[in-house]
Amino acid sequence: MQAFSSQMQSRAFLSFILPFWPYFIIFIILIQTLKYPHSSPTPFRKHRLPPGPKPWPVIGNLPEMLSSKSAPKWIHQLVKNMNTEIACIKLGNVHVIPVINPTLACEFLKKQDDIFASRPESMSSGLVSRGYKTTVLSPYGEQWKKMKKILNMDLLSPAKHQWLHDKRMEEADNLVRYVYMSQNNNEGGLVNVRIATQHYSGNVIRKIIFNRRYFGEGREDGAPGTEEIEHVDALFTILRYVFAFCVSDYMPCLRALDVDGHKRILKNATRIVNKYHDPIIEQRIKQWKEGTKAETEDWLDVMVSLKDANNKPLLTIQEIKSQITELMLATIDNPSNVVEWALAEMMKQPEILDKATEELDQVVGKDRLVEESDIPKLNYIKACLRESFRLHPSDSFNVPHVAMRDTVVSNYFIPKGSHVLLSRVELGRNPKVWEEPHKFKPERHLRDDGSNVFLIEADLRFITFTTGKRGCPGVVLGTTLLVMLLARLIHGFTWTAPTNQPVELLELETGPFKAHPLVVVAKPRLPNEVYSLSD
């Protein structure tokens, strides 16, 4: 009876308190705002902010963002509706500045690069970088400078690139073996190109960092084992959520609640990645300490052996662990996404596929497989890759850049702390820049004088590696992976769609990602002995 009456009391209390919940939340938000006031007035305040939707007090345009199916699509639609090429959307206290025009993009990343060289601090980047110990995710400062210098000088230098040649080639051979073996599968030679490309990227970076392809037993046919599938899936989950407009990044007072579930998903994915990486890293550090390892064979060895001015280890274990995860993330998505789309587009326009195959036969011949030394001569292949980057970027936006002080860009006031988002989708498809923007037309990237095509796009008419302080340090490795992947697939095999299943080019509703994996038939096109590959 007493239990019943206390139940009644708590029900009465609940029905009394429920209508006041919204006021309670607004109260917390107001306290939050008082804790984090807007930046103080500066002389730039006479300039207007870029055009944008009217924000609600305190919460800004968060309600509209939350009621949309996809935040990037909502932002792009706003920009389109306002007929502008730069906008300002207020999410909580943060000014988010989407940009779809290359001249403006160059203002941010070239002319005022010094001001826009920071990154946002967020739940996801803090978690993945173990408290900003890495490069991509760390705000501008001493830690970022330390890590970027190590990448440029010790891991990605031309000499180190040369040193790692054989490891990359082993994986390029493994890719061909994997596709070649599909002839023997009981699906009539069907190849899931997404699996082939994602695991090629995963295999190469695992080989470079850990000197191994497999975490577990591995497989004879070069295909990924269960451990590698779990590892690569977890990396892609992190990539999907790392800059995914998490509500609490704009309303820090909601951080403890994990309202959109992003924290739980990211924690789970990083746990999986750490489960594979941490034991290898810990054992290797021990081996170097005990003197049972003395030969430098991979990036992990390099990282463990780096010394500071006092001959002490330059990197802490946390720095090594977080930087390794970040290097995996940085390598894995662009090659797989861009090459899967490129092959799908080329199969849709067979004359393009024929032209690429002709170039390969001319440069490489039919008696051997493509080698890295062929890359400078494969201009049509590189033009196809550029076209795929332009039309099918691996994400809706470039990694955010943060304004380190108030400034003016193109007569608009950009307040300190603004998040600048160069739109990968809308830069590449901007009709003022590109004729027939939705058509896959590699010829537009060939040069009249026949000179070398590069994947770098320094004018930011679309995004590949960008430029400036925050530009990608992995241009050479990235270019090598991309060209080898597409060139080996096209040179080694003829590709046809299975009967009654034509190739389609549908995008997901949420972004520029291919809705369905490309699953097509591969037939070897070179003499059999060319495929007898080293293990």
Ligand code: HEM
């Ligand atoms: C495969 C093709 C690749 C593409 C298309 C690519 C593209 C990019 C882009 C667009 C950025 C952001 C630049 C900006 O903030 O403006 C970036 C940053 C970065 N990339 Fe790459 N990347 C690739 C491969 C790699 C590889 C192989 C590595 C190293 C293993 C790497 C390491 C990094 C790092 C460390 C940063 C952060 C730079 C900084 O914040 O200072 N990337 N990359």
